[in-house]
Every structure is written in structure tokens, then in C-alpha cells.
């Protein structure tokens with residue numbers, strides 16, 4: 001039986017990816033901080049499910065998690081845990097922001113490195129890093145750190161993918177870059193979307209199709225693909241100004 005690890009599986013995109021992997025016949029290892037949520041998800045799944053609670057803002061917890069799963073035959077890793085913060089850079093809380101960088105970047109970096117070594121050795125395995133369409137933009141005023149963290153995930157993943165291609169490895173790495181998805185993301189970031197999001201179910205299904213087709217950058221929804229293409233050719237200062245206007249519409253209770 002194939003085994004997958006999904007981080008941030010207690011809600012949103014991660015929970016849907018875990019459900020989808022279970023329906024594809026995987027044993028799923030689900031991780032997040034909220035044990036009650038993970039238990040509720042596990043009770044729905046058909047195949048063997050392993051729950052491991054971990055706070056991925058803590059590097060020691062990342063190493064502990066890897067140590068617990070490394071001999072469980074994991075062939076799919078979904079680095080999905082993450083969150084956002086909204087506000088002017090000088091206003092947002094520094095400690096929360098650093099914690100965000102630990103989850104969005106350091107944990108993704110650690111698991112990408114440790115698992116890609118295993119997968120290269122076995123010449124098989126898939127890593128899906130959950131980035132964001134934010135990572136395809138030159139920046140995101142009012143969500144500066146979040147956009148920068150996702151640009152890191154996109155850049156890291158694309159470089160590793162090219163290294164794997166150049167050496168003919170069958171190990172594979174992809175980055176998922178959705179636009180807005182209807183999840184608990186907004187409650188955590190204390191914002192509301194300026195445009196309607198896609199469902200987490202659609203996002204998960206699209207992501208896994210792209211992952212198993214070995215696509216490096218996976219952008220669900222035609223609208224976001226178009227936006228990403230436009231951003232590549234538009235002047236950066238115009239894109240940054242437009243992004244700031246879009247972000248300002250997300251601020252809840254704005255005056």
C-alpha cells in the first residue's frame with residue numbers, strides 16, 4: 001500500500017488533499033497542531049490513517065516528524081501547512097511573521113531536503129509544495145512577508161525540479177500556486193477575499209492530477225493562469241500597485 005504525508009491536514013486544502021489521496025488508495029499520515037480536527041478527519045478515511053500532531057514553526061518538531069515517518073514508506077509528501085498575515089509591513093507583528101516564515105519556508109525547506117534525498121536514492125516519489133499565486137508575483141504590498149514566503153517556495157521548487165530533470169531522476173517535485181481558495185485561511189489572516197475563491201475540493205483534485213503528471217508549477221483555474229501570464233509581461237511597478245489595491249480590499253472592517 002502506498003503512503004502519503006500531508007501537513008496542515010486539519011483544515012482547508014490539506015484536509016481535501018488527504019481525503020483525495022485516501023480515495024486514491026493511499027495510507028495517509030496527517031499532521032497539524034489541532035488533534036481533534038485530525039481525529040475527525042481520520043474517522044472519515046477508509047485506509048490506514050496515522051495522526052501526528054506537530055507545530056511546524058519549531059524546527060525540532062519538523063525533525064521529530066521526519067524521524068517518526070521516515071521508515072513508513074512515504075512516497076508522496078504534501079508540504080501544505082501555512083498561513084498569511086495582512087497589514088502594512090511596519091504594523092504586522094514581528095514574532096508572528098517570523099513564525100509564519102518558519103512554517104511557510106523553513107518547514108517546507110526541511111521536508112523538501114530530507115524527503116528528496118530519500119526519493120532520489122529510491123528513484124521514485126513525489127513532493128507537492130503548496131505555494132500560492134502570490135509566489136508568482138513580484139510582491140504583495142500589505143501582505144509583503146506572505147508573498148515573499150511563497151516566492152521562496154516557488155523559486156526553491158522550480159530549482160530542485162530542474163536539478164532532478166538534469167540528472168534524469170524519477171523523483172518529482174511540484175509547486176501548487178492557487179489564487180483564492182475557500183478555506184479558513186482568511187480567518188487566520190484576518191482578511192476577506194477581493195474575488196471569489198475556488199473550492200478546496202477542486203483545488204485538491206487539480207493539484208494531485210498535476211502532481212502525478214509531474215507538472216512543476218500547478219495553477220488551478222484559468223483566470224489565475226491568465227493573471228500569472230499577464231504579470232510576466234506587465235511592468236513590475238504597475239503590478240505592485242494593482243496588488244496593493246487588491247490587498248487593501250481584503251482588509252476586514254476597513255474604515
Ligand SMILES: NC(=O)c1ccc[n+]([C@@H]2O[C@H](COP(=O)([O-])OP(=O)(O)OC[C@H]3O[C@@H](n4cnc5c(N)ncnc54)[C@H](OP(=O)(O)O)[C@@H]3O)[C@@H](O)[C@H]2O)c1
Nearest residue numbers: 008010012013032033034056081082132180181183184185
Ligand atoms: N486559501 C487560499 O486562498 C490559499 C491560496 C493560495 C495558497 N494557499 C496556501 O494553502 C495552504 C493551506 O492553507 P488553507 O487555505 O487550506 O488554510 P487553512 O484552512 O487555514 O489551513 C492551514 C493549515 O496549516 C496548518 N498550520 C498552520 N500553522 C501551523 C503550524 N505552526 N504547525 C503545523 N501546522 C500549521 C493548520 O493546522 P493547525 O492550525 O491545526 O496547526 C491548517 O491545517 C497554505 O500554505 C496557504 O498559504 C491558500
